[in-house]
Amino acid sequence: MNRNNDVDSIVIRLAGxxxxxxxxxxxxxxxxxxxxxxxxxxxxxxxAEIRAPVGTTFGVSAYQINLGGGPITTAGDAPEVLVAFNPxxxxxxxxxxxxxxxxIVNNDSFTARNLAKAGYDTDPREDGTLNDYQVVTADISxxxxxxxxxxxxxxxxxxxCKNFYALGMLLWMFDRELGSVEAWINRRLAGKPTMRxxxxxxxxxxxxxxxTAELSANLPQIKLTQADMEPGEYRSITGAEAMALGLAAxxxxxxxxxxxxxxPITPASPLLHRLTxxxxxGVGTFQAEDxxxxxxxxxxxxxxxxxxxxxxxxxxxxxxxxxxxxxxxxELPLVIVNWQRGGPSTGLPTKTEQSDLYQAVYGRNGDTxxxxxxxxxxxxxxxxxxxATRIAIRHMTPVILLADGYLSNAAEPWRIxxxxxxxxxxxxxxxxxxxxxxxxxFTRDEKSLxxxxxxxxxxxxxxxxxxxxxxxxxxxxxxxxxxxxxxxDMRAAKTDAVAEFIDDQHIEHGPDSGDIVVVGWGSTYGxxxxxxxxxxxxxxxxxxxxxxxRNLGEILGRFDKILMPEMNDGQLSTLLRDKLCxxxxxxxxxxxxxxxxxxxxxxIESLRSNAS
Amino acid sequence: MSDKLMPxxxxxxxxxxxxxxxxxxxxxxxxxxxxxxxxxDPANTAFVSGIGCAARFPYYIETYGFHTIHGRAPxxxxxxxxxxxxxDVWVVTGDGDGLSIGGNHLMHxxxxxxxxxxxxxxxxxxxxxxGQYSPTSRIxxxxxxxxxxxxxxxxxxxxxxxxxxxxxxxxxxxTDKVGMSDVLRQAHAFTGTAFxxxxxxxxxxNEDVFANFTERKTAPNTQLHLRHGExxxxxENNDKGLxxxxxxWSLEVMDAIEAPDDVLVHDEGNAIVARLLxxxxxxxxxxxxxxxxxxxxxxxxxxHHPSRMERKKSITDFIQGPSSWTVD
Numbered sequence: 047m048n049r050n051n052d053v054d055s056i057v058i059r060l061a062g063x064x065x066x067x068x069x070x071x072x073x074x075x076x077x078x079x080x081x082x083x084x085x086x087x088x089x090x091x092x093x094a095e096i097r098a099p100v101g102t103t104f105g106v107s108a109y110q111i112n113l114g115g116g117p118i119t120t121a122g123d124a125p126e127v128l129v130a131f132n133p134x135x136x137x138x139x140x141x142x143x144x145x146x147x148x149x150i151v152n153n154d155s156f157t158a159r160n161l162a163k164a165g166y167d168t169d170p171r172e173d174g175t176l177n178d179y180q181v182v183t184a185d186i187s188x189x190x191x192x193x194x195x196x197x198x199x200x201x202x203x204x205x206x207c208k209n210f211y212a213l214g215m216l217l218w219m220f221d222r223e224l225g226s227v228e229a230w231i232n233r234r235l236a237g238k239p240t241m242r243x244x245x246x247x248x249x250x251x252x253x254x255x256x257x258t259a260e261l262s263a264n265l266p267q268i269k270l271t272q273a274d275m276e277p278g279e280y281r282s283i284t285g286a287e288a289m290a291l292g293l294a295a296x297x298x299x300x301x302x303x304x305x306x307x308x309x310p311i312t313p314a315s316p317l318l319h320r321l322t323x324x325x326x327x328g329v330g331t332f333q334a335e336d337x338x339x340x341x342x343x344x345x346x347x348x349x350x351x352x353x354x355x356x357x358x359x360x361x362x363x364x365x366x367x368x369x370x371x372x373x374x375x376x377e378l379p380l381v382i383v384n385w386q387r388g389g390p391s392t393g394l395p396t397k398t399e400q401s402d403l404y405q406a407v408y409g410r411n412g413d414t415x416x417x418x419x420x421x422x423x424x425x426x427x428x429x430x431x432x433x434a435t436r437i438a439i440r441h442m443t444p445v446i447l448l449a450d451g452y453l454s455n456a457a458e459p460w461r462i463x464x465x466x467x468x469x470x471x472x473x474x475x476x477x478x479x480x481x482x483x484x485x486x487x488f489t490r491d492e493k494s495l496x497x498x499x500x501x502x503x504x505x506x507x508x509x510x511x512x513x514x515x516x517x518x519x520x521x522x523x524x525x526x527x528x529x530x531x532x533x534x535d536m537r538a539a540k541t542d543a544v545a546e547f548i549d550d551q552h553i554e555h556g557p558d559s560g561d562i563v564v565v566g567w568g569s570t571y572g573x574x575x576x577x578x579x580x581x582x583x584x585x586x587x588x589x590x591x592x593x594x595x596r597n598l599g600e601i602l603g604r605f606d607k608i609l610m611p612e613m614n615d616g617q618l619s620t621l622l623r624d625k626l627c628x629x630x631x632x633x634x635x636x637x638x639x640x641x642x643x644x645x646x647x648x649x650i651e652s653l654r655s656n657a658s
Numbered sequence: 659m660s661d662k663l664m665p666x667x668x669x670x671x672x673x674x675x676x677x678x679x680x681x682x683x684x685x686x687x688x689x690x691x692x693x694x695x696x697x698x699d700p701a702n703t704a705f706v707s708g709i710g711c712a713a714r715f716p717y718y719i720e721t722y723g724f725h726t727i728h729g730r731a732p733x734x735x736x737x738x739x740x741x742x743x744x745x746d747v748w749v750v751t752g753d754g755d756g757l758s759i760g761g762n763h764l765m766h767x768x769x770x771x772x773x774x775x776x777x778x779x780x781x782x783x784x785x786x787x788x789g790q791y792s793p794t795s796r797i798x799x800x801x802x803x804x805x806x807x808x809x810x811x812x813x814x815x816x817x818x819x820x821x822x823x824x825x826x827x828x829x830x831x832x833t834d835k836v837g838m839s840d841v842l843r844q845a846h847a848f849t850g851t852a853f854x855x856x857x858x859x860x861x862x863x864n865e866d867v868f869a870n871f872t873e874r875k876t877a878p879n880t881q882l883h884l885r886h887g888e889x890x891x892x893x894e895n896n897d898k899g900l901x902x903x904x905x906x907w908s909l910e911v912m913d914a915i916e917a918p919d920d921v922l923v924h925d926e927g928n929a930i931v932a933r934l935l936x937x938x939x940x941x942x943x944x945x946x947x948x949x950x951x952x953x954x955x956x957x958x959x960x961x962h963h964p965s966r967m968e969r970k971k972s973i974t975d976f977i978q979g980p981s982s983w984t985v986d
Contacts, residue, residue, distance in 0.1 A: 346737025
């Protein structure tokens with residue numbers, strides 16, 4: 047990379063100790079990037095330990111961002127710029143880089159002790175390890191401490207400013223304004239004026255470092271192409287933020303308060319945190335004693351007339367399974383958000399995966415169908431939250447919305463939607479009749495098979511619900527064999543009926559028919575999008591997992607090969623074989639890391655060469 | 659409600675399906691009577707239950723009712739109470755449902771002081787699953803799953819409840835109409851979790867397990883009916899009382915005629931005496947053993963909620979986030 051490069055897009059990776067403030071630095075860089083008109087995608091990659099032992103490779107926290115002219119749909123394959131705060135960060139990140147990448151290292155951390163902790167026998171700055179890269183070394187720790195000296199902070203307090211010092215350097219490299227970051231620091235540290243001023247100073251000093259002769263090597267300044275984005279108002283958004291806003295918006299569209307009940311779990315907790323800030327939209331949050339209590343309280347809230355929502359990740363969702371069946375049987379609306387992570391069991395809490403599809407579609411006792419949706423991008427969590435709530439209330443059923451750990455934390459620019467474009471969410475009407483309240487409460491809409499949402503407190507509609515099988519008409523407990531058959535059929539038909547209300551499947555891009563179609567779902571959208579663009583093959587991405595869109599089989603039938611990249615062992619492949627009797631080519635990656643674009647490109651190319 | 663409802667107005671059309679002679683029948687009658695006595699509005703009342711014989715209760719009460727899953731009734735009821743704090747929400751549970759599979763939810767309901775009336779039917783046995791020993795069964799209980807006698811020590815519902823930070827604990831006997839109706843009325847009036855342990859006789863699997871203190875003939879000598887501010891007297895002619903033994907730190911039975919001034923006066927706000935009363939074996943303490951009012955969870959929840967769950971702002975007030983930009 048040469049000085050004063052003009053580039054279309056660039057991938058930057060910031061890596062350091064989990065206590066170095068890397069995630070904060072990355073997210074602030076993303077915001078200033080967006081404000082300057084670039085498209086971007088981010089990938090926070092952090093350890094499960096809160097503060098892993100300092101200087102170790104397993105304690106490395108990283109934040110990758112891909113920015114530039116659009117469309118940017120992934121955090122990028124190989125970082126072109128690496129900022130390594132310590133030897134461990136260098137050790138972990140170097141294998142991801144292509145030769146020629148720019149490596150900025152914090153000299154001060156390359157002590158004998160830190161080198162040993164990272165497993166380096168010799169200093170990689172001197173032993174030829176970095177020969178193939180452009181290396182800029184800077185005494186970031188030392189320069190930062192000098193910059194904030196006048197504030198009289200302790201060494202550790204002063205040291206905590208170094209992420210902003212490095213951020214200042216990066217902002218200079220990409221010719222970004224400091225204003226938005228300064229404003230953020232001023233807001234965030236309003237109550238700690240000394241730390242506030244020291245951080246602002248560090249930021250400015252880092253920026254000045256880029257311009258002045260303090261350089262130990264030439265730091266390149268890079269000019270990025272402006273993104274070609276659809277006109278509109280944009281903001282930076284993570285999946286957790288979009289999901290929270292979407293749930294609150296669904297409450298507004300339904301004119302009904304939202305009661306969110308959950309138990310803390312990685313990576314689902316950010317949704318709970320975000321929702322606490324939306325209280326004035328009629329959103330309540332209840333931190334339950336466990337996962338089971340969380341879903342049960344959400345069911346209780348739905349029974350009481352609010353939109354009950356719960357959220358968790360794989361292991362927590364497993365605990366909620368029995369209660370999902372209760373909501374199915376009681377015919378109550380409920381939204382269940384699953385931020386998938388690596389499994390089985392506790393698995394990889396902070397690493398992403400999409401291996402809960404079987405659990406969502408098939409994983410309950412009894413014949414217990416549940417509609418399942420999936421969000422593809424951080425921003426799409428907003429509309430999928432609305433869609434899930436709409437289905438839950440229309441069909442009076444729990445709905446599972448699948449997201450994943452990557453989406454929860456990854457930020458992207460998001461065009462703020464026009465709320466007027468969303469249809470209001472309406473509730474099924476209680477029939478006016480002389481029938482018993484029990485019968486009226488279970489009079490289902492002919493098309494959706496959703497029953498009226500009758501809640502305690504409504505006069506003259508007293509009735510009983512529960513987990514026991516009930517008569518299809520009177521709603522009273524029934525162990526009648528023929529009735530159970532009818533109820534089982536009705537529950538299946540109800541879930542199938544969702545397909546009558548959703549949009550037909552579309553092809554994202556590529557020809558309408560041909561040799562290869564790539565089918566994806568969830569957060570693999572980004573890499574599949576790029577890979578299919580580059581190779582010119584067709585791309586179909588699913589938002590509705592159960593039921594599938596009615597025309598999906600017809601679309602896929604027009605292709606010879608169906609390639610299915612998934613971050614699991616081929617779960618959607620199984621589903622398509624089950625529901626559509628179609629032969630698919632599973633392409634699985636379960637490393638806890640998102641797909642790289644080139645991995646999918648290579649797979650497509652190998653399919654093509656096999657065919658020819 | 660203009661016309662006052664009678665107990666029979668709280669009965670549903672559903673046929674009651676407990677075993678003939680089951681203590682649940684008497685409890686059902688007592689609850690129906692208590693609801694009529696306090697002028698409960700059926701539309702504003704909900705009964706939530708888990709699994710077990712007791713959990714069939716909602717089907718037989720003409721109010722709203724939700725028969726949920728094993729052990730989870732307190733969690734469902736908490737969500738319901740949060741969604742609509744105006745509702746009168748009752749939880750019906752048993753010793754297995756409430757203290758075994760659902761012990762965790764009961765614990766947190768009690769510490770939060772959610773505004774629920776919790777009726778725990780204690781019969782020291784699993785009924786619906788056909789007679790296995792329960793968490794309140796005494797050591798040595800023989801059952802299909804413990805043919806050589808159970809080895810695990812039982813939990814004391816009262817001590818469990820006090821340990822969880824409960825604010826209301828009362829006891830009653832299924833067949834004691836007067837005592838039951840009294841504690842049910844007091845529970846109904848309480849703000850927060852009102853927990854009642856009801857000694858219930860399982861006629862099939864654990865008959866007469868409480869007979870040593872529930873027999874009508876001997877009850878005056880084996881039960882102590884507590885009233886706040888009144889001396890702790892029992893016996894045919896209130897001739898016996900309880901006093902505090904300062905050497906053993908325990909309660910002991912004494913002759914109340916001989917030394918009336920030594921008889922303890924019931925202070926239902928005293929948690930230490932409540933724990934001693936809970937552990938008494940003969941007489942067995944009945945009535946409101948402990949009551950210490952505190953802010954209920956739902957009141958705290960709404961008081962701390964910036965808009966009391968009202969929609970004061972629109973999505974358009976939030977959707978832009980901390981900063982946004984325009985692309986032309």
